[in-house]
Amino acid sequence: DVKVTQSSRYLVKRTGEKVFLECVQDMDHENMFWYRQDPGLGLRLIYFSYDVKMKEKGDIPEGYSVSREKKERFSLILESASTNQTSMYLCASSPPRHNTGELFFGEGSRLTVL
Amino acid sequence: AQKVTQAQTEISVVEKEDVTLDCVYETRDTTYYLFWYKQPPSGELVFLIRRNSFDEQNEISGRYSWNFQKSTSSFNFTITASQVVDSAVYFCALSEELIQSYNTDKLIFGTGTRLQVFP
Numbered sequence: 001d002v003k004v005t006q007s008s009r010y011l012v013k014r015t016g017e018k019v020f021l022e023c024v025q026d027m028d029h030e031n032m033f034w035y036r037q038d039p040g041l042g043l044r045l046i047y048f049s050y051d052v053k054m055k056e057k058g059d060i061p062e063g064y065s066v067s068r069e070k071k072e073r074f075s076l077i078l079e080s081a082s083t084n085q086t087s088m089y090l091c092a093s094s095p096p097r098h099n100t101g102e103l104f105f106g107e108g109s110r111l112t113v114l
Numbered sequence: 115a116q117k118v119t120q121a122q123t124e125i126s127v128v129e130k131e132d133v134t135l136d137c138v139y140e141t142r143d144t145t146y147y148l149f150w151y152k153q154p155p156s157g158e159l160v161f162l163i164r165r166n167s168f169d170e171q172n173e174i175s176g177r178y179s180w181n182f183q184k185s186t187s188s189f190n191f192t193i194t195a196s197q198v199v200d201s202a203v204y205f206c207a208l209s210e211e212l213i214q215s216y217n218t219d220k221l222i223f224g225t226g227t228r229l230q231v232f233p
Contacts, residue, residue, distance in 0.1 A: 045221075
């Protein structure tokens with residue numbers, strides 16, 4: 001069964017803390033994505049990666065960074081968490097464009113910043 | 115600019131009713147893809163369908179059907195004889211073509227429609 005696994009379902013952090021959200025996929029996909037989901041705003045793309053060590057900004061990259069040292073793993077980093085980063089974070093992966101273009105999602109990580 | 119609008123924030127129906135979820139999109143691309151995803155309470159978005167912009171045929175899969183109309187830039191989703199298990203948030207999405215070297219497109223999502231099906 002193909003899978004995208006996010007390391008933590010729920011996290012509670014304090015303002016100013018450094019936060020790591022980990023995502024691992026077992027489908028050998030080239031592309032990986034981090035989205036943020038907020039009520040009334042849908043899903044917004046933070047960063048994506050189309051290859052190991054390659055990353056590109058999405059629509060809302062401010063306050064975030066990413067790391068892709070291995071093909072199967074894509075990490076989202078909040079250098080100094082703020083309360084407005086309280087949200088649901090969704091990781092996804094996909095094969096190259098010439099395939100279905102379908103994104104495979106993890107179950108999400110709900111982050112609360114106090 | 116690329117945009118997806120799901121005007122219905124929340125819909126409530128009783129089991130066995132038919133329900134249609136609306137999706138309207140804006141794009142400047144001539145080739146694009148439209149998607150529907152389902153997000154059940156567990157949180158994981160599940161892919162339902164992808165439609166190519168050149169293929170306007172309607173599609174039916176069991177109780178699910180999709181109506182793609184390029185003339186009105188709409189890609190609506192109908193559930194026939196709804197069931198409690200259909201309760202979820204449904205997202206419509208549009209692909210935005212990135213540069214070729216990325217070998218991927220970016221998906222732009224609507225704000226979602228929460229469907230509640232009551233027994």
